Amino acid sequence: xxxxxxxxxxxxxxxxxxxxxxxxxxxxxxxxxxxxxxxxxxxxxxxxxxxxxxxxxxxxxxxxxxxxxxxxxxxxxxxxxxxxxxxxxxxxxxxxxxxxxxxxxxxxxxxxxxxxxxxxxxxxxxxxxxxxxxxxxxxxxxxxxxxxxxxxxxxxxxxxxxxxxxxxxxxxxxxxxxxxxxxxxxxxxxxxxxxxxxxxxxxxxxxxxxxxxxxxxxxxxxxxxxxxxxxxxxxxxxxxxxxxxxxxxxxxxxxxxxxxxxxxxxxxxxxxxxxxxxxxxxxxxxxxxxxxxxxxxxxxxxxxxxxxxxxxxxxxxxxxxxxxxxxxxxxxxxxxxxxxxxxxxxxxxxxxxxxxxxxxxxxxxxxxxxxxxxxxxxxxxxxxxxxxxxxxxxxxxxxxxxxxxxxxxxxxxxxxxxxxxxxxxxxxxxxxxxxxxxxxxxxxxxxxxxxxxxxxxxxxxxxxxxxxxxxxxxxxxxxxxxxxxxxxxxxxxxxxxxxxxxxxxxxxxxxxxxxxxxxxxxxxxxxxxxx
Amino acid sequence: xxxxxxxxxxxxxxxxxxxxxxxxxxxxxxxxxxxxxxxxxxxxxxxxxxxxxxxxxxxxxxxxxxxxxxxxxxxxxxxxxxxxxxxxxxxxxxxxxxxxxxxxxxxxxxxxxxxxxxxxxxxxxxxxxxxxxxxxxxxxxxxxxxxxxxxxxxxxxxxxxxxxxxxxxxxxxxxxxxxxxxxxxxxxxxxxxxxxxxxxxxxxxxxxxxxxxxxxxxxxxxxxxxxxxxxxxxxxxxxxxxxxxxxxxxxxxxxxxxxxxxxxxxxxxxxxxxxxxxxxxxxxxxxxxxxxxxxxxxxxxxxxxxxxxxxxxxxxxxxxxxxxxxxxxxxxxxxxxxxxxxxxxxxxxxxxxxxxxxxxxxxxxxxxxxxxxxxxxxxxxxxxxxxxxxxxxxxxxxxxxxxxxxxxxxxxxxxxxxxxxxxxxxxxxxxxxxxxxxxxxxxxxxxx
Numbered sequence: 001x002x003x004x005x006x007x008x009x010x011x012x013x014x015x016x017x018x019x020x021x022x023x024x025x026x027x028x029x030x031x032x033x034x035x036x037x038x039x040x041x042x043x044x045x046x047x048x049x050x051x052x053x054x055x056x057x058x059x060x061x062x063x064x065x066x067x068x069x070x071x072x073x074x075x076x077x078x079x080x081x082x083x084x085x086x087x088x089x090x091x092x093x094x095x096x097x098x099x100x101x102x103x104x105x106x107x108x109x110x111x112x113x114x115x116x117x118x119x120x121x122x123x124x125x126x127x128x129x130x131x132x133x134x135x136x137x138x139x140x141x142x143x144x145x146x147x148x149x150x151x152x153x154x155x156x157x158x159x160x161x162x163x164x165x166x167x168x169x170x171x172x173x174x175x176x177x178x179x180x181x182x183x184x185x186x187x188x189x190x191x192x193x194x195x196x197x198x199x200x201x202x203x204x205x206x207x208x209x210x211x212x213x214x215x216x217x218x219x220x221x222x223x224x225x226x227x228x229x230x231x232x233x234x235x236x237x238x239x240x241x242x243x244x245x246x247x248x249x250x251x252x253x254x255x256x257x258x259x260x261x262x263x264x265x266x267x268x269x270x271x272x273x274x275x276x277x278x279x280x281x282x283x284x285x286x287x288x289x290x291x292x293x294x295x296x297x298x299x300x301x302x303x304x305x306x307x308x309x310x311x312x313x314x315x316x317x318x319x320x321x322x323x324x325x326x327x328x329x330x331x332x333x334x335x336x337x338x339x340x341x342x343x344x345x346x347x348x349x350x351x352x353x354x355x356x357x358x359x360x361x362x363x364x365x366x367x368x369x370x371x372x373x374x375x376x377x378x379x380x381x382x383x384x385x386x387x388x389x390x391x392x393x394x395x396x397x398x399x400x401x402x403x404x405x406x407x408x409x410x411x412x413x414x415x416x417x418x419x420x421x422x423x424x425x426x427x428x429x430x431x432x433x434x435x436x437x438x439x440x441x442x443x444x445x446x447x448x449x450x451x452x453x454x455x456x457x458x459x460x461x462x463x464x465x466x467x468x469x470x471x472x473x474x475x476x477x478x479x480x481x482x483x484x485x486x487x488x489x490x491x492x493x494x495x496x497x498x499x500x501x502x503x504x505x506x507x508x509x510x511x512x513x514x515x516x517x518x519x520x521x522x523x524x525x526x527x528x529x530x531x
Numbered sequence: 532x533x534x535x536x537x538x539x540x541x542x543x544x545x546x547x548x549x550x551x552x553x554x555x556x557x558x559x560x561x562x563x564x565x566x567x568x569x570x571x572x573x574x575x576x577x578x579x580x581x582x583x584x585x586x587x588x589x590x591x592x593x594x595x596x597x598x599x600x601x602x603x604x605x606x607x608x609x610x611x612x613x614x615x616x617x618x619x620x621x622x623x624x625x626x627x628x629x630x631x632x633x634x635x636x637x638x639x640x641x642x643x644x645x646x647x648x649x650x651x652x653x654x655x656x657x658x659x660x661x662x663x664x665x666x667x668x669x670x671x672x673x674x675x676x677x678x679x680x681x682x683x684x685x686x687x688x689x690x691x692x693x694x695x696x697x698x699x700x701x702x703x704x705x706x707x708x709x710x711x712x713x714x715x716x717x718x719x720x721x722x723x724x725x726x727x728x729x730x731x732x733x734x735x736x737x738x739x740x741x742x743x744x745x746x747x748x749x750x751x752x753x754x755x756x757x758x759x760x761x762x763x764x765x766x767x768x769x770x771x772x773x774x775x776x777x778x779x780x781x782x783x784x785x786x787x788x789x790x791x792x793x794x795x796x797x798x799x800x801x802x803x804x805x806x807x808x809x810x811x812x813x814x815x816x817x818x819x820x821x822x823x824x825x826x827x828x829x830x831x832x833x834x835x836x837x838x839x840x841x842x843x844x845x846x847x848x849x850x851x852x853x854x855x856x857x858x859x860x861x862x863x864x865x866x867x868x869x870x871x872x873x874x875x876x877x878x879x880x881x882x883x884x885x886x887x888x889x890x891x892x893x894x895x896x897x898x899x900x901x902x903x904x905x906x907x908x909x910x911x912x913x914x915x916x917x918x919x920x921x922x923x924x925x926x927x928x929x930x931x932x933x934x935x936x937x938x939x940x941x942x943x944x945x946x947x948x949x950x951x952x953x954x955x956x957x958x959x960x961x962x963x964x965x966x967x968x969x970x971x972x973x974x975x976x977x978x979x
Contacts, residue, residue, distance in 0.1 A: 078805070082803070082805060086724070086803065086810065086812070087724060088724065089721040089722065089724035089725050090721070092717075111805060111806035112805075113803050113804050113805050114804070115803070156709070156711065156713070156714060177717055177720075177721050178714070178717065179675075179709060179714045179715070179716075179717035179718040179720075179721060180717070180718065180721035182675075182679075182708075182709060182714075183675070183678070183679035183682065183718055183721070184679075186644075186675070186676050186679040186680065186708075187679050187680060187682070187683035187686075191638075191643070191644045191645055191646045191680055192643040192644060192645045193645075207643070217642075217673075217707050217708060218708050218709070219673070219676050219679075219707075219708055220642060220643050220673070220707065221643045221644065222643065225642060225670060
């Protein structure tokens with residue numbers, strides 16, 4: 001079953017190729033989808049971070065308002081300032097500058113307490129700048145003048161100084177107690193909800209972390225605990241004066257991957273479903289095909305069986321018919337008489353039957369790959385002559401003139417049965433379809449290794465478009481059974497046999513009638529000995 | 532008629548005296564004294580001024596000031612197991628001391644903070660118990676954030692007529708957020724300005740005692756070293772007992788030294804020295820308990836027979852029982868004598884003992900620093916020296932307290948090897964704090 005392997009490959013190709021295309025396109029789609037999902041997620045995370053940043057912004061706005069009132073109202077004498085510093089939890093130190101930048105408080109020439117001395121040591125450089133009020137970031141025009149934040153790094157880290165230029169030109173500044181403003185920031189940011197509340201988006205545990213300029217966590221909240229050293233999914237800088245810090249968003253990467261994985265899952269299921277469908281369809285078609293082939297085989301085998309069965313009685317009929325003929329001849333019965341005429345018909349018909357059965361058997365054998373060539377030394381022209389003689393009566397009855405141009409007289413290796421069968425089919429066709437032409441011409445020619453036989457008739461011929469079709473089995477140019485008898489396999493058999501014999505049978509173009517050209521490989525016999 | 536007028540006058544005075552007496556019974560008692568009431572003449576001298584405050588007895592539970600307390604519990608990974616169970620049990624048990632007028636909040640922290648029970652009046656104890664029972668341990672330690680959130684809860688119902696307090700329990704080292712003693716101390720100081728004290732309970736041998744002590748010290752809270760979780764119940768009890776016996780809050784002491792007198796430094800307490808003015812703040816005074824501030828002063832050369840004013844002291848505070856702001860004042864002078872003997876005989880032994888205690892404390896702190904740097908031998912030597920100093924003074928000043936401390940010092944000097952040091956250091960810090968703040972010691976059975 002050499003066909004099966006080829007078909008097998010084809011089958012797999014039919015299944016896999018579209019599948020591969022779908023998979024490739026689907027992969028790209030899934031990738032894009034995932035990318036989009038990630039973008040959307042990042043936007044969502046960005047919003048959450050912005051919520052936190054907004055909380056911070058509001059907090060500092062409120063703080064600024066409080067500090068504005070404070071700096072506006074405080075007395076500039078040491079007593080008042082020290083009292084305020086002692087009692088206000090937010091304040092670490094305060095200072096007052098003249099418009100020209102000289103220190104009013106703490107007065108370096110006066111009696112300072114330890115804290116004030118330390119403050120001057122740490123922050124002294126601030127006051128060296130004459131145009132100190134040039135603040136670092138947000139400077140807003142308040143009712144009395146400009147106020148704003150100054151950010152300085154010393155000690156444990158970020159320090160915030162709020163200052164305000166009064167209408168008098170003096171500047172009043174507040175150094176915030178670092179631990180306190182950080183604690184207030186923590187107090188105003190959310191705690192970890194327990195258990196997580198309804199604002200959990202898509203049940204994805206997350207954490208937001210506020211880190212300082214060194215990346216150290218200041219405060220964090222959320223149900224998710226990120227592993228040591230894992231990177232944030234999204235970052236945002238808080239508003240001034242905390243802009244050197246960062247708000248970071250963490251979530252379970254695995255869970256996120258699962259979210260994006262939805263697209264891949266879709267892809268996979270699509271591919272799987274399609275693959276399955278294709279496989280099933282393919283399997284079904286394959287099965288159908290096999291069934292058809294099997295049935296065809298069974299039919300062939302049946303035909304073969306039948307033909308074999310028919311062959312034996314037929315052989316007997318022919319044999320006894322021929323025996324009877326020779327008996328009658330010996331008995332001197334008149335050859336032109338009716339008995340012998342009837343017998344001739346019996347012989348002819350049985351020969352025809354023989355030929356038909358032969359065709360079927362050949363067809364069957366060919367289908368099963370069992371066709372074999374059996375060559376022996378013979379003269380092709382003699383074979384042709386025998387066939388022509390056999391057909392003589394039938395052709396004569398239809399007034400078809402037979403012309404034989406001998407050209408293959410050499411002794412060659414040839415399968416006589418094959419040649420007989422081919423010629424038989426061709427002449428049978430002439431008898432069936434081209435009898436109206438009243439003539440058939442058989443010409444043989446021989447080259448070194450080949451023999452060519454041309455069978456030409458003067459009948460209606462074959463239209464050019466059907467020239468190849470005639471060679472297909474079961475094809476008759478007219479399906480009207482009454483019009484032309486026959487099984488429709490004759491020419492196909494003939495071609496198969498011709499090709500088996502190392503040649504071919506073709507229908508050559510001709511102006512009138514059909515012209516069949518047979519070519520077979522016939523190597524010359526080495527010895528000319530023997531008849 | 533004269534007789535009835537007299538009678539009325541007498542009755543009137545008696546009534547007023549009676550009233551004054553009663554009022555006086557609820558007032559803080561101020562006592563200013565000198566280590567050396569008599570100084571040597573003819574040379575500059577150094578001595579110590581003691582400003583002592585004794586809180587009036589707080590009457591029974593019916594009229595005590597209501598409490599506004601936040602429990603901040605460490606639930607980091609190190610607390611898993613018996614520790615968290617004991618902590619929870621202790622907290623639940625201690626809540627039985629409070630009534631429906633009190634406000635409680637419960638905050639837990641590991642790497643992040645959860646508000647288990649936001650500040651509410653203690654109306655439903657069962658609910659509170661349930662919430663506490665549901666706490667599970669695991670994670671790192673955001674101690675600063677826990678205290679911040681706890682303070683925020685207290686702030687919701689901040690009331691000068693309440694005792695506002697955060698009670699922090701931790702067994703580990705802060706590692707998320709600000710984690711230095713300096714930062715925690717600063718936070719404590721800023722909370723004290725609002726009237727919130729933080730009491731710190733250190734559980735086990737792995738907590739950061741410097742951090743916990745600083746936080747308590749600068750917020751005027753208590754500090755406890757709780758070695759075994761089984762002692763937690765008694766410790767919480769003690770802490771709540773304290774909170775319920777606050778007689779005065781927002782205590783402000785102003786010492787104005789007379790001209791020529793130079794204030795040098797305060798012993799064992801933080802304060803502000805502006806020229807000749809010294810300002811000290813305490814967050815609370817407990818009923819029946821004395822707290823004091825010791826100020827070292829330099830007295831200029833004076834003549835024999837002279838009496839010199841040393842300082843005027845003013846104290847203001849919020850009286851928790853009368854709900855008034857009371858003010859007290861007192862002054863002190865010193866006398867000069869040429870005889871060393873006389874000066875010696877007149878030494879105020881009680882004040883002197885307290886000064887010795889504070890000075891010894893400072894030396895102990897130095898010893899701890901030496902041991903931290905690996906200089907074990909020097910540390911040991913200093914502790915032993917201190918022990919000698921203490922026991923000598925114990926004899927001279929007839930002080931049991933100093934004698935006990937001398938023995939403690941000897942014990943500490945023997946606990947400097949690596950296996951013992953963790954424990955010794957915590958005990959040392961705890962004792963130093965107890966002395967510096969005149970903290971009421973736990974009954975002996977709890978810290979064995």
